[in-house]
Amino acid sequence: METSSPLSHLQSQIPISSPSPNPHKLPTKRSLFTSLMESTTLRSPSFKEDTYLLSNLKPSEKSSLSELKSKLSSSHSTQNPSIWGIPLLSDDEKSDVILLKFLRARDFKVSEAYTMLEKSLSWRKEFEADGILEEELGFKELEGLVAYMHGFDREGHPVCYNAYGVFKDKEMYDKIFGDDEKLKKFLRWRVQVLERGIQLLHFKPGGVNSIIQVTDLKDMPKRELRVASNQILSLFQDNYPEMVARKIFINVPWYFSLVYSIFSPFLTQRTKSKFVIAKESNVAETLYKFISPEDVPVQYGGLSRPGDLQNGPAKPASEFTVKGGEKVNIQIEGIEAGATIVWDLVVGGWDLEYSAEFIPNAKDSYVLAVEKPKKLGPSDEAVHNSFLAREPGKLVLSVDNTASRKRKVAAYRYVVRKSTTPV
Incomplete structure (x- = not known):
């Protein structure tokens, strides 16, 4: 049996204070790169992406669409050309979408859009693109x-x-x-x-x-x-x-x-x-x-590894922010004896310390260091790990950004697989 929650309890420690920037400081000259x-x-x-809804078109744009259809029909009287399996001369909304793409690419200038479309049809035939x-x-x-x-x-x-x-x-x-x-x-x-x-x-x-x-x-x-x-x-x-x-x-x-x-x-x-x-x-x-982080490849600061999406949509992740000078603890509570916790965690650009520990419910039990504190660099990928709980308790994942003033985006997800047999 599996249980999971995208809204585990996050605890943030008080960030380290830092001097406030001088509000009267004159701005420095910015490079083109900075401006860009x-x-x-x-x-x-x-x-703003085009919706391709005919009701959103201007009268002149509707006229251009009609004219392009007529021009295309005249030049293809014996056949119905198609692109991506969609016949262009059928009375179908899909053909309208394709024709509108060519029209918009040429600012709704029918003659230019028609020429572009004809050249594309010829190229697809010669290239055997279909x-x-x-x-x-x-x-x-x-x-x-x-x-x-x-x-x-x-x-x-x-x-x-x-x-x-x-x-x-x-x-x-x-x-x-x-x-x-x-x-x-x-x-x-x-x-x-x-x-x-x-x-x-x-x-x-x-x-x-x-x-x-x-x-x-x-x-x-x-x-x-x-x-x-x-x-x-x-x-x-x-x-x-x-x-x-x-x-x-x-x-x-x-x-x-x-x-x-x-x-x-x-x-x-x-x-x-x-x-x-x-x-x-x-x-x-x-x-x-x-x-979403679960769809971003791990090499770019996400949680998605090669092959993850072959079996359907990725399991959703929870996003949070780690402020400069802050330590965030993610607590996964209510873990039963014999349950296995599997988690993924990533902080964009890392450059901070990460650790994980299991805290048993029993007062006389010892805290277990599941992952000892370690510094993860900017190029490190998402953490993926699991832990088998021998007794009831909670798992705490910690990201310590107290040595930095830079705010960082982060994401995590987890699954708790309950044991089907007594421990």
Whole structure:
């Protein structure tokens, strides 16, 4: 028998006092990077995703949709073209969603949207994109590492993670991108990953019609990957319009601000409003704003390990904050003799001390150090452990942040499996 509760009792010790900042101190000159960080992580997201509800369209937009349908019908009088298994000329709300994506990508300019759609249909036929999910392309060593779908965000969008730091290794780079044929095969695999994510979309008004992209820029060899990244970007922009609801960049290096300043003038305000930027020390806090901790991979400060989602949705976690100068105790009470407690705990960016102890109910019993106090560094992943209780009591998990002034996000979950046999 299992029992669990997402609302265990948390106790916080009084934080260490620190001098208050001088309210009259003059502000220092901020870098473009600092300004960018503030505008993309501290303010509420400005991007509002399209609902694809016809009732929300302006009269001119409804007219553009009707005109695009007519134009498409005239050029495909003997056949009904389809994308992702959805016929585009059927009187169906799903086809409207797809057509509206192409229209919005071209600011509802019918002629440009039509040209884009026709080119995309031609590309899908030539690329044989409709059958790509059935292909075995190899790249087993890249699955779950370079580009992969993993869980959903808080609003139900599928999340695609991208990390290219592995290619800083020359041997790995040459193995994947050594010649044109290898590059073509990689691009095909990358499209396959995206097509898997698209299979999870609803293509319905008011539904989930786009994905979230999380791109890890840590150790990314930008010069070496320029050709590949440019081709990926071109493919996605030309053939997958309005498929990304939000682009989250994490582990952002110092030079990102320079790159952003160069390309920013060429990006639409709509595109820029989808961007969220997080430097290395702020990864977990940023991701938690959009993705629940149980769905965030452990390498990014979450609780989700490879394979966790294969058997259905993850067990929900409870979130809490550890303030600077504070020690938080999580108490799991009412544990019976013979019960086994299994728990997961993570603090974004750790850099604090963690411990666990079991406190028996009996006054004459000794407190057991389940996990002795140990310092966990910024790169440490979530704790996963279990304990068999020989007598009734409670388990106390402690995170000690008294040596730091930085506030940190955290999450935990647990299951108590009661014994079916006498102890």
